[in-house]
Amino acid sequence: MTKITFVEHNGKEHTVDVENDMTLMEAAVKNMVPGIDADCGGACACATCHVYVEPDWVEKTGDREETEEDMLDFAFDVQENSRLSCQIKISEALDGLVVKLPEKQF
Amino acid sequence: MSGDVITTDAVIIGGGPCGLFAIFELGLLDIKCHVVDILDKPGGQCAELYPEKPIYDIPALPEVSGQELTDRLMEQASPFDPQYHYSQMVTELIKHGDNDFELKTDGGMTFRAKVVVIAAGGGSFMPKKPPMPGIADFEDTSVFYSVREMEKFRGKDILIVGGGDSALDWVNNLQPIAKSMTLLHRRPEFRAAPDSVNKMRAIEDAGKMKFQLGQVTELLGDNGQLTGIKGKNKEGEFELACDTMLPFFGLTMKLGPVADWGLNLEENLIPVDTEKFETSVPGIFAIGDINNYPGKLKLILSGFHEAALMAQQAFRYINPGERLRFQYTTSSSSLQKKLGVK
Ligand SMILES: Cc1cc2nc3c(=O)[nH]c(=O)nc-3n(C[C@H](O)[C@H](O)[C@H](O)COP(=O)(O)OP(=O)(O)OC[C@H]3O[C@@H](n4cnc5c(N)ncnc54)[C@H](O)[C@@H]3O)c2cc1C
Ligand code: FES
Numbered sequence: 004m005t006k007i008t009f010v011e012h013n014g015k016e017h018t019v020d021v022e023n024d025m026t027l028m029e030a031a032v033k034n035m036v037p038g039i040d041a042d043c044g045g046a047c048a049c050a051t052c053h054v055y056v057e058p059d060w061v062e063k064t065g066d067r068e069e070t071e072e073d074m075l076d077f078a079f080d081v082q083e084n085s086r087l088s089c090q091i092k093i094s095e096a097l098d099g100l101v102v103k104l105p106e107k108q109f
Numbered sequence: 110m111s112g113d114v115i116t117t118d119a120v121i122i123g124g125g126p127c128g129l130f131a132i133f134e135l136g137l138l139d140i141k142c143h144v145v146d147i148l149d150k151p152g153g154q155c156a157e158l159y160p161e162k163p164i165y166d167i168p169a170l171p172e173v174s175g176q177e178l179t180d181r182l183m184e185q186a187s188p189f190d191p192q193y194h195y196s197q198m199v200t201e202l203i204k205h206g207d208n209d210f211e212l213k214t215d216g217g218m219t220f221r222a223k224v225v226v227i228a229a230g231g232g233s234f235m236p237k238k239p240p241m242p243g244i245a246d247f248e249d250t251s252v253f254y255s256v257r258e259m260e261k262f263r264g265k266d267i268l269i270v271g272g273g274d275s276a277l278d279w280v281n282n283l284q285p286i287a288k289s290m291t292l293l294h295r296r297p298e299f300r301a302a303p304d305s306v307n308k309m310r311a312i313e314d315a316g317k318m319k320f321q322l323g324q325v326t327e328l329l330g331d332n333g334q335l336t337g338i339k340g341k342n343k344e345g346e347f348e349l350a351c352d353t354m355l356p357f358f359g360l361t362m363k364l365g366p367v368a369d370w371g372l373n374l375e376e377n378l379i380p381v382d383t384e385k386f387e388t389s390v391p392g393i394f395a396i397g398d399i400n401n402y403p404g405k406l407k408l409i410l411s412g413f414h415e416a417a418l419m420a421q422q423a424f425r426y427i428n429p430g431e432r433l434r435f436q437y438t439t440s441s442s443s444l445q446k447k448l449g450v451k
Contacts, residue, residue: 042231042361043158051361073300076272077359079239080324081295107240109361 005098009036009054012106021093027102028052028089038104045089050077051108052088057101064091064100079109113219117143117192118427120212120222122199122367125153127397127412128228129182134420135226136189137444140427143222144191145214147198147233147365152179154398155409157234157360168410178409188449194218198233202370208392208426216257223392224423227372227379228412230398233365237358239270243328251335252328252354256283264288268338268349270325271357272296277305279355280318290318291349293325293340321349328354367399375401385422386415392426394419 004020007030011017021030031039031052040051047070056064061084067075071090075081088102119135121128124146132142150156155164155175163172170178197214204210208223236254238244244252256262256279263286269276272294278301284290292309299306312318323342330336337350364377372379373389378401381388388395396419397412405411424433438444 040361046159046162048158048162049361050359072296072298076295076300077237079237079358080326105240109237109240109358 005093005095005100007093007097008099008101009038010101010103011036011038012104023094025093026089027054027091027093027100028087030093031088036104038108039088040108041089043089047071047074047087047090050074050087053078053081053105053108054086054088054102055082055105056084056086056091057103058084060097060100060102063096078105079107080105114221115143115192115218116221117141118222119143119224119226119423120145120199120210120220121226121228122202122212123153123228123230123397123399124148124151124193124195125228125230125397125412126155126178126182126409127230127416128153128226129179129186130413131226131228131396131416131419132186132189132191133182134416135423136186136191137438137447138420138424138433139447140224140420140423142189142191143194143220145194145197145199145212145218145220147196147235148360149196151183151193151195152176153230154362155179164409166408166410188447198365200366202393204390204392210392223427225393226419226423227367227388227393227395227399228397229365229367229395231362232367232377232399233363234360235363235365236356237361239325239356239358241325241328246333247328247330247335247354250333251330251352252356254356256355259283259286262287262353265353266351267291268293268351268354269357270294270354272299272301273357273359274301274305275357276355277301277309279357281305281308281312284312284318289351291321291351292318293321293323293338293349295322295324295342297322321347323347325354325356384418386419387422394423 008018017036019034028041042051043049071087118140119142121144124144156179160176197216200215201213210222210225212220266289267287268291270293280292323340325338325340327339379395381395381400383402396415398407
């Protein structure tokens, strides 16, 4: 089990214990964290699972792949630490990860 | 396209996999269909959200991509000569009497049908609206999410935001009639057909449009009239003057007008029975992801089954008093004739 904290735009925190090998998106949806829409169910085809990875964790969560980079064109207010949460696989190395959610997935 | 009323047996709202298979099942019973979809192509979620992803649970197709499934359903439906109307949202559904429904679209089309099949899936695919304070005040006066009439944009100072096919296409198509054209995108790469990218670059090189790297942060102007925007990029903040903005951030599913048709929705789904897949209004059916009943599974194969049963009841409404004979496509010469089997 790996501990992940999602911080809503209004500051509300949700810390959840998740199984490894799930994606970050699945972890949010399964634990009913509001603010991740995931219209396409993780197919990297909708950009409604946008999160901001806390700067300390950017390196550990890895680089965006090309399809993810492309899909981020359909997200709003994309920053250096923007990721599509369906493209991040959870592992022990991410224990304690903190991600912020945008105001809206729109 | 607009003006005249189209009279038909059935209108299918939504051209996703379930709507497409409904054409086939209705067609076997000699019921003619018109299909309306807000997308500019058939296939619903399969075509819009995962055209290249494989699906593994379509009976007898161990692996098929979303696009291939769509293509095959279109082929299977083609003997029945369905009429497709894309880029149109059904906005109104009115019951005038038994087996007499009127449907209107936002593109100005009107249908009169004996039965209606709602195969609206997760709802209408609608353009994503950037969550910016005050944007609603500018919508339809200065901010547009689609182009219906190009003439409306003649002589405007246009800002297009985005880097996909829609953004690039409209830069290229509107530039000749615009007063000025600016494209704003967060990175120098584009996720669009190389052809359109080259065309845009050529227009830029000719000095007829400007490309600005960055993202929009604030809208300027008042009383619905945009005068410009504030943006930012790695270098800092900037301002761009424009009187018209077209943001293209792709599509998202929203329930849309289905909610307004008096169908007793429960949690955004339409309750139906499991014998006919009919809604609370006789003659209006709901199949696929949009319906709900005890045990419902949102799977394509469930929608196929629902389409077959729905068609039986549709036949009874359209041919009152006529006996419906159960037939197999393998052995019935009349069904094979309809399918064009030689
Ligand atoms: C990533 C992903 C993977 C999936 N994998 C599988 C799988 O492996 N197996 C499986 O069985 N299912 C899978 N599904 C689910 C499957 O795609 C859906 O069950 C299926 O698409 C539902 O079909 P539908 O025809 O009911 O609706 P949709 O495919 O949602 O199509 C509905 C259409 O109706 C249109 N529409 C809605 N309202 C209106 C209106 N008012 N006017 C005009 N048009 C309108 C919409 O624009 C849309 O095009 C998957 C879904 C996703 C997102
Ligand atoms: S869930 Fe659609 S891109 Fe991540």
